[in-house]
Amino acid sequence: MTTNPTAAALIARSNRLGANPKNTNYAGGNTSAKGTEIDPVTGRTVELLWVKGSGGDLGTLTESGLAVLRLDRLREMVDVYPGLAREDEMVGALDFALHGRGGAVPSIDTAMHGLVDAAHVDHLHPDAGIAIATAVDGEELTDSIFGHKVIWVPWRRPGFQLGLDIAAIKEAHPGAIGAILGGHGITAWGDTSEEAETNSLWIIETATAYIEEHSRPEPFGAPLEGFGPLSAAERRAKAAALAPTLRGLVSTDSAKVGHFTDAPEVLDFLASAEHPRLAALGTSCPDHFLRTKVTPLLLDLPADASVEESLARLHELHEQYRLDYQAYYDRHATPESPAIRGADPLIVLIPGVGMFSYGANKQTARVAGEFYINAIHVMRGAEGLSSYAPIDEAEKFNIEYWALEEAKLQRMPKPKPLAGRIALVTGAASGIGKAIATRLAAEGACVVIADLDLATAQEAAAVIGGTDVAIGVQANVTDETQVQAGVDAAVLAFGGLDLVVNNAGLSLSKSLLETTVADWDLQHNVMAKGSFLVSRAAARVLIDQKLGGDIIYISSKNSVFAGPNNIAYSATKADQAHQVRLLAAELGEYGVKVNGINPDGVVRGSGIFAGGWGAKRAAVYGVPEEELGKYYAQRTLLKREVLPENVANAVFVLCTSDLSHTTGLHIPVDAGVAAAFLR
Known part of the structure; x- marks a missing residue:
């Protein structure tokens, strides 16, 4: 908790403003407060500026997200400002105005906050405000809606000069409480934190009410x-059918994770006559198009177009999109411009179905979709009052390929090994499956926890992370319909599928004469048939994506080791082991690797062992059940007990680039059982 009351009030105000999406988009805008503190070196009072740092989010802002600068140093920068042509140099100069260690990296909007003569300043991206800012007659609308309380500022790229402009406007209009920034958003100020917040909300509410009226x-x-929404079931079925191919297309330059929404705003927009014109105009607010690209890919077919027709047309449109984006880059790039960052779309609009959005991870993909919905709201407001007129293409390029934006991207942490990969793990609510899901998520993957019980699957997913990391789905692997539903859920949640782990299983410890036909069928239905159903449904996705992938079977040392009283279990494990070889041979041409893992008995944390299997195996070996793990360990060469995490480690290794040329392999994770050595 911060010790400075000014900064504490700023954080509280920021969190309140950022909690309501009507006020600003995720990670959009910034807030500031000016105050004093004792300089620990001189013991003298110094004036400071606390301002949200680069890349932070108002709704979740904490003290560590604030940049802290000395106001005297910041104001002195005006005297050395080299002019608009070199204003980017001022961002580097901000580092020399930091107080102490300075906290977070100062954002490009720092000058707006520091140079405006007000103790508290808010800069926000409300949809209603941007609607006024992007209307063709935005200046006239600003005057009509707000009078002299809010002043129009023509479009200017964020930076030091914009800070000077707003400071001059504030000085020239002492009765003003804020400004509409053309093509961008709003700024408001106040003598107190409460006044700044009140003024910000007044501008937003006044703009909203005016648009509505x-x-x-x-x-x-x-x-x-023909472009109206399909039924909910039809929308999701068509989306699931299109998603794998779409993900493959948008991952031409780099692998993407996806997000799907059929929000009413999206469906309504795509059902209207003007949506092709407006989509082609693209978004305007820099925060929007930096995350959505300047324009979306729009399927120009009616809602009832077949999946086959839609896929064929999407291939054509994607090819054209890439050509158009390359041309856009070539029109505006200079020798100093950063290299093109990929020509694939990040937003794909499907009339009657909804919107797919893409990013390097699930959060980025989801936020891109949320930003496009913001853009739809903006277009609706601007078109309702006059007409939508976003900033021109050259200005968009200057923002998108800004050297400062490139520097921000370069500061991002290195991706984890499985970043951008999507995994489905069956039987993952407990034991080995949960350990596998946990490890994959920790290494950057998005994970779908599939289990018999939906509640426990969702609980396990919640422990691993929020819905941007893991979701839980119900899936009885013996049921073809449920298996397909689970795969569809994965595709709709994250855009596709890269990694499947066949882990679901059970075990009946019985001799040949004790094993009934029902026992045999149950054992084989869950593991042999279940693995087949899951692999078949997943393979369709992997093939359509054309991105390769991994299928991993959690088999058993019992697939090669003949233990007593274990006929049904060991036979079905042998079935799974040969499925690995068969599928490796069949799916190799699609870049899909298929491998298996042969653990020894995993006692600790195992749902199978806790469900009675442990007691029966202990009885077979004549040891107390609580000593079974130690018994298994002592019969191994390494004298070590096998834990769920050991199996999870092997799964991780198999799906990394280090084993990119390995398929059809079974890895023993048994601490060394000589009788189970592979031959």
């Missing part, structure tokens, strides 16, 4: 015949 009916035009 004065907007013309059907801002996006009349409904377009």
